[in-house]
Amino acid sequence: xxxxxxxxxxxxxxxxxxxxxxxxxxxxxxxxxxxxxxxxxxxxxxxxxxxxxxxxxxxxxxxxxxxxxxxxxxxxxxxxxxxxxxxxxxxxxxxxxxxxxxxxxxxxxxxx
Amino acid sequence: xxxxxxxxxxxxxxxxxxxxxxxxxxxxxxxxxxxxxxxxxxxxxxxxxxxxxxxxxxxxxxxxxxxxxxxxxxxxxxxxxxxxxxxxxxxxxxxxxxxxxxxxxxxxxxxxxxxx
Numbered sequence: 001x002x003x004x005x006x007x008x009x010x011x012x013x014x015x016x017x018x019x020x021x022x023x024x025x026x027x028x029x030x031x032x033x034x035x036x037x038x039x040x041x042x043x044x045x046x047x048x049x050x051x052x053x054x055x056x057x058x059x060x061x062x063x064x065x066x067x068x069x070x071x072x073x074x075x076x077x078x079x080x081x082x083x084x085x086x087x088x089x090x091x092x093x094x095x096x097x098x099x100x101x102x103x104x105x106x107x108x109x110x111x112x
Numbered sequence: 113x114x115x116x117x118x119x120x121x122x123x124x125x126x127x128x129x130x131x132x133x134x135x136x137x138x139x140x141x142x143x144x145x146x147x148x149x150x151x152x153x154x155x156x157x158x159x160x161x162x163x164x165x166x167x168x169x170x171x172x173x174x175x176x177x178x179x180x181x182x183x184x185x186x187x188x189x190x191x192x193x194x195x196x197x198x199x200x201x202x203x204x205x206x207x208x209x210x211x212x213x214x215x216x217x218x219x220x221x222x223x224x225x226x227x228x
Binding site: 100102103 | 116152170220222224
């Protein structure tokens with residue numbers, strides 16, 4: 001089965017908050033990441049969180065980590081149409097040579 | 113400005129032909145990676161290299177080959193043995209975790225390969 005799971009789609013209205021969720025299976029995960037991919041482009045690192053942190057905030061982005069439940073979320077406040085993209089969750093573990101395992105990505109669709 | 117350049121952006125290949133995708137970085141990163149992206153399947157690791165003149169197979173290496181003769185360059189050859197090569201190919205680079213602990217990647221803008 002997948003090591004990192006995400007729902008495939010999320011639709012929100014412009015101005016609302018978006019919450020994209022991710023679950024992972026490896027309890028030894030050290031870093032967890034959120035990447036953004038716009039159509040026809042590569043991935044852009046949005047933010048990351050170290051496993052000893054519960055929360056990280058960066059402007060409109062808030063990352064929450066629940067280590068007990070192995071659950072990671074990305075909240076985007078005041079979502080804009082320019083936030084429409086695919087968002088990938090990824091995690092690294094020491095045993096995997098720190099090669100990230102990526103989820104399948106969540107397509108965020110923002111309606112005007 | 114530093115970054116990763118992939119070329120070409122679009123590539124068409126006839127069945128039975130080999131084709132090479134270029135990836136160049138000027139970030140002074142030691143590690144480089146090739147991923148394949150198919151719709152709804154996320155990213156799958158093809159090959160990676162953590163140092164010059166060394167590379168490792170990823171999860172789906174069959175039908176692909178790479179070389180790492182220079183730190184800046186990590187070209188990917190899609191051979192005729194790859195049965196379903198039509199996909200979006202992404203190159204990435206990073207500083208190895210042994211030096212920083214944070215293994216975030218910088219990605220190129222991708223090459224879309226289509227077999228005709």
